Structure formats: C-alpha cells, structure tokens
Amino acid sequence: MQYTHLGRSGLSVSRLVLGTMNFGPQTSEEDSHAIMDRAHAHGINFFDTANVYGIQPGDGVTEEIIGRWFATGGDRREKTVLATKVYLPTGNGPNESALSALHIRRAFEASLKRLQTDYIDLYQMHHIDRNTPWEEIWEAFSVLRQQGKVLYFGSSNFAGWHIAQAQEAARSRHFLGLVSEQSRYNLMTRWAELEVLPAARAYGVGVIPWGPLNGGVLGGVLRKLKEGGAYRGVSGHAAAALAHHREAIEAYEKLSADLGEDPAHVGLAWLLAQDGVTGPIIGPRTTEQLDGSLRALQITLDDDTLAKLDQLFPSPAPNGAKPAPEAYAW
Incomplete structure (x- = not known):
C-alpha cells in the first residue's frame, strides 16, 4: 500500500480510501465486515462514511455496521483513520440538518454512539x-477538538470560494481549519480543476475524489454490456453519460485495452496522478472488487497516455495551455 499525508497535516493515510456507502443498502453486514477486514489486510487504513448512509436516508445503518465491526476487537478501531460527516437531515425537525452548533453537537454524539467509538x-x-x-x-468544532473527540476537520462538495472562506475564518481563530475536501472528480467530471483543486493546493487541503468512475461509466460499461452481463448503472446518470459521450467512452475502453489494463483501474490511476489528490474513494460491494482496485496503485500513466486521456475528456479550463485559475489571466 502507498501512503501520503492528508493535506498539510501529519496524518498518514492510504492512497485508496474505502467508501462504505454500500454497506447496508447493497452489501450485507457480514460481507461489509469481510470487506473492511480485507481492506486492513491490504493496508488500507482510511475509511469514509456518513451519518446519513443506510437503507433509508438518515437512518445511520452504515455507521452501525462499522461500529459493530469495531466492537469485534483486534485493534480494528486503532488501525483505522475514521472519517464521517454531518449536514444532511437526520430527521424532520427544524434543527436536524445543516451546521448549527446545536445540530453539530447532536449529530456528532449520535455518530459516536452508532460507531461505538x-x-x-x-x-x-x-x-x-x-x-x-x-x-x-468553527466554535462548535473547536469545542469537539478541545474535548479530544475530533482530531481533524474536512469539507465535502465545497466550491473553491467556500474553502477560502473556511480557511480564513479558521486562521482568524488560530485554528488548523480544513485538512481535506471531498469533491466529485473523475475523468468525465473535471469541474473541480477550475477552482476547488487550486484553492485546496494553496491552503494545504488534500482532495478526496468521490464518484471516481462516474457512477461506473468509466469502469468498462460498454465491454460489460457487450458481454451480456448485468450492469447496475445503465439508467439515470449513467445512461445519460453513455448517450452523450459514447464515442469517447469507446475510445477510452480501447485505450485501456491497449495498455492491457481494466478501464476502472486506469480511471483510478489517472486520479492518483493528479496534483493535490490524496486518494479516490472506492466503494466495493464485494471483496473481489476491493482486491481488483489495488491494481490502480501499480499503474503509471506516461505523458503520452495522459495527453490522450485529456483529448478524450478535456479539462473545462478555458485555456488549455495553462491550468486554472491562471487560465483566466493574460
């Protein structure tokens, strides 16, 4: 396993992040526990969850599954860098969502209980x-840190301006502020390159891409359809992406085949090659899928391959000769 620091912090985390969103809705508790054990065996120490993941939105089932896994012992909690989230509704009350000090306190304590930590x-x-x-x-968060209940803080789905606001407000309090930003980012969804990645790099915030395969579209969807296998993503967002980008996806799968690699692993390897990316979130539903994902760590994409990928899925920066935000300058 490869490790890196989470943003400018001294915390060492694996370059693949185990996403747990499928635990409960798609993956049984027994299989979820097996996946987490396998992740540790591979050296993956960074697990991501949220207080709203579960069979029904907001029911916290996923955190409970992880908590029961921690309770089985074997230093599972001590070997895990545990990340969870707060904001989305946990109920129907007026103070059961967002980031008021009241909701942060209540949601945090509920997460601790479910996670058994x-x-x-x-x-x-x-x-x-x-x-x-x-x-x-930041006052609510500083209380949690002073109490020893939280070590680091991060954001998710923030714009670059939001990162700047958060960091400057933290700086005024002499507070460490954000060490990570979890953002939707993949070869087909590169909007983060305009402002989020530059802001994150400037403030020492590690970027953790979610949706690294764009809902499975970058995971060899056309090959799987041709082989006649069932594919869970040929509807909604994935169907729309196929309709608009089929030619590019065909070329991408051919390029991956020419490299002798699975498209899913190429998509993850591309993210790992991007400046400022800590590691993408993988969401395996089986131990076999988890095992396969590790191949991405062994793939080195040369400049020619990276250029070809840029041609297939161009950056949204207005001037390809310069990276954003300098692309706007003259």
Whole structure:
C-alpha cells in the first residue's frame, strides 16, 4: 500500500480510501465486515462514511455496521483513520440538518454512539451551510477538538470560494481549519480543476475524489454490456453519460485495452496522478472488487497516455495551455 499525508497535516493515510456507502443498502453486514477486514489486510487504513448512509436516508445503518465491526476487537478501531460527516437531515425537525452548533453537537454524539467509538479522526461537513456563520461552525468544532473527540476537520462538495472562506475564518481563530475536501472528480467530471483543486493546493487541503468512475461509466460499461452481463448503472446518470459521450467512452475502453489494463483501474490511476489528490474513494460491494482496485496503485500513466486521456475528456479550463485559475489571466 502507498501512503501520503492528508493535506498539510501529519496524518498518514492510504492512497485508496474505502467508501462504505454500500454497506447496508447493497452489501450485507457480514460481507461489509469481510470487506473492511480485507481492506486492513491490504493496508488500507482510511475509511469514509456518513451519518446519513443506510437503507433509508438518515437512518445511520452504515455507521452501525462499522461500529459493530469495531466492537469485534483486534485493534480494528486503532488501525483505522475514521472519517464521517454531518449536514444532511437526520430527521424532520427544524434543527436536524445543516451546521448549527446545536445540530453539530447532536449529530456528532449520535455518530459516536452508532460507531461505538469515543473519537472521530476526520469530521467532515457534508455540504456548505450558507445560513450559519463560520464563527459558529468553527466554535462548535473547536469545542469537539478541545474535548479530544475530533482530531481533524474536512469539507465535502465545497466550491473553491467556500474553502477560502473556511480557511480564513479558521486562521482568524488560530485554528488548523480544513485538512481535506471531498469533491466529485473523475475523468468525465473535471469541474473541480477550475477552482476547488487550486484553492485546496494553496491552503494545504488534500482532495478526496468521490464518484471516481462516474457512477461506473468509466469502469468498462460498454465491454460489460457487450458481454451480456448485468450492469447496475445503465439508467439515470449513467445512461445519460453513455448517450452523450459514447464515442469517447469507446475510445477510452480501447485505450485501456491497449495498455492491457481494466478501464476502472486506469480511471483510478489517472486520479492518483493528479496534483493535490490524496486518494479516490472506492466503494466495493464485494471483496473481489476491493482486491481488483489495488491494481490502480501499480499503474503509471506516461505523458503520452495522459495527453490522450485529456483529448478524450478535456479539462473545462478555458485555456488549455495553462491550468486554472491562471487560465483566466493574460
């Protein structure tokens, strides 16, 4: 396994992040426990979850599954860098969502109980809260840190401006601030390159891409369809992506085949090659899928291959000769 520091912090995390969103809805508790054990065996120490993951939104089932796994012992908790989130509704009440000090306190304590632990390594804001001042948010978070209940804080789905706001507000309090940003980022969805990645690099915030295979579209969908296998993603977002980008996806799968690699592994390897990326979140539903994902760590994409991928899935920066945000300057 390869490790890196999480942003500018001293915390060492694996370059593949185990996503747990499938635990409960798609994967049984027994299989979820097996996947987490296998992840540790491979050296993956960074696990990501959220207080709203589960069979029904907000029921916390996924955190409970992880908590029962921790309770089986074997230093499972000590070997895990545990990340969870707060923001999305956990009920129907007016104070059961967003980032008020009240909701943060209640949601955090509920997560601790479900996870059967007394601290969280990385506590992430699941979304920006445009109605709660940063003074309130950072004060609530500083209390959790002073109590020893949270070690680091991160964000998710923030714009570059939000990262700047958060960091400057934290700086005014002499607080460490954010060490990570979890953002939707993959070969087909590169909007993060415009402002999020530059802001994150400037502030020492590690980027953790979610949706690294764009809902499975970058995972060899055309080959799987041709082989007649069932594919869970040929509907909704995936179907729309296929309809609009079929030619590019065909070329991408051919390029991957020419490299002798699975398209899913090429997509992960491309993310690992991007400046500022800590590691993509993988969401295996089986131990076999988890095992296969490790191949991405062994793939080195040369400049010619990276250029071909850029041609197939261009960056949204307005001037390809320069990276954003300098692409806007003259």
